[in-house]
Amino acid sequence: MKLSAPIYHLKRKAKRLSREDGIPLHDALDRIAATEGFSAWSLLAAKAAAMTPAGKLFPHFQPGDLVLVGARPGQGKTLMSLELAVEAMRAGHHAAFFSLEYTEKDVVDRFRAIGADPAQFRELFEVDCSDAISADYVVKQMAVAPRGTVVVIDFLQLLDQRRENPDLTVQVRALKSFARDKGLIVVFISQIDRSYDPSTKPCPDLSDVRLPNPLDLNLFDKTCFLNKDEVQFRAAS
Template sequence: MMMNENLEYMVIGSIVKYPELLSDLTLKPEMFYDPYSTRFFSFIEKNNGLELAALYHTAKKYEADFIPSALIEQWRNDELLFKSHFTQYQIEVLEVFKAKTLSDASIQYSNNPTKENRQHLNEVMQYVNSLEVSKRDSKKEVIGEIVKELSGEVKPSLIKTGYSQLDNLIGGFEPGQLIVVGARPSTGKTAFALNLALKLADKGNHVSLFSLETTNKKITQRILATMSRVQLNKFKVPDSFTDDEQDKIAESLEKYKDMSLVVHDNDHVTPSMISREASRMKQTAKNNVIIIDYLTLMMPDGKHRDRRLEVEEISRKLKIIAKEQKCVIIALSQLNRGVESRTEKRPVMSDLREAGGIEQDADMVFLLYRDDYYNRTKEPDPFGKSDIECIIAKSKDSATGTALFSFYKTTGGFF
């Protein structure tokens, strides 16, 4: 049975996709009629909760005699199930239950209009009218949360970048935010993202980095070069390392192994893949950050004739994922060539490739500018140092301005 033909699957599928919704379930098991639904709730009751691995294992073992494993996969990957709609899904299932319960009592009285059946019908009507799906008082919850933060009882959910020049302007990242970092090719945006990832992971945050054009090995080499401050090009010729450099790399390797930083080098990344990773991270940790290098290489879950519309759909879905999964998503983006034809080379938001939707969806937009990228007449720094401006072109809840960085191209380090 397809999802849109079974309202009960909307509720159960949402719980399978977002297990944390189980605590928001107000419907009772007897309000569900589908056999797979009743088996699902029996499983939860027997296991005192929902463990997805155990659910899937049971489904693979018994298939249609329990719940087909293909159906569970469909629930897990259904992009039409939204966490924010869970209350409405429950309301729709409840309305079906109320209508059927009232209909059964009415038919019973119609077929046998006794005093007892009339009393039963009245009781059913009272019972049905008393049923409702309790909605969260979000206003009360938000006020309570703010009061606790003001009183110092809890600290605001803020993820510091680790760069004081940046944190002094934006305060830090907040769960639910979509951050876009734009730059021309070879300006240093991937290096900037890797340095952010290292800073965030070093502070105990969990980071997943999706690299769409560079292999995991190459990314790891760049990470090690940055951590050890050993020139990246030496990784191509390992015999060129000095003993001191080898020690530094070995030390960095041990530290990197213990970091909560995972690299995915899949070259075909869709919003649904990001959603699954965000959901997985949320089940195991707090303060989660997903970095995508880069946004305009992503593929949509559906197909559009216009690439601009595809990018707009991707950016909108990324914003929804960040909000629903309470994570930070940092998406890198190319700038179009328009900046090259201007006298003033510093980028602006309209320079973002396929910019419309990205500008609108992003909570913050960082644009990287390197003067020596355009002004080649300057004498190169002997240490490969470049000054980079991180222009905060958009920030919904903090200041805009420019944070200055020193970028060492030979090691990829940002300071």
């Protein structure tokens, strides 16, 4: 069953209904759910989560996995990665988002764009936008992270932009070893080369990953590439 609008629009509608009719928000949410064919908001929310690409992909991930999420700008790679973090937290796991591009406010705004309430996950979610982000930095910050934590790194190509940081391959190998030792899932957001031509194939693949510096892409256990409404997931053979 397809919803009439994204879940975050439905939440706004429920909040407006709550104010206008003077009813508790949970009652307003249930009323909105009823208009969508669900007996309760909790059932609608569960269905909406299962319908997202992240909801379908997350069960394929295992502790220790190194995952690459790649797309050209504006195709939803950051939102997909945040949705994967939300899926982890809904399952009771922790998540962390390390960004060399966004501010904490940017990340919170993107949370809301996928219909998630950051306050709901306050105890489970960590955002770090330090300029010092590198493999060593992430390892230090995640030293006591519990097994199953999803760590998103935004983005791959910026990890070695500082001259004092090790080569990209060295950093990715270090994070792969760390993920396996700690049982974490590390998700790298990746740029795609401008030479990628969507008219020749529906989604980019590993050959289209932008690599200003050398990197063995076989280090990744899972890949997810996006273009428009197309999502292609692959696991290493």
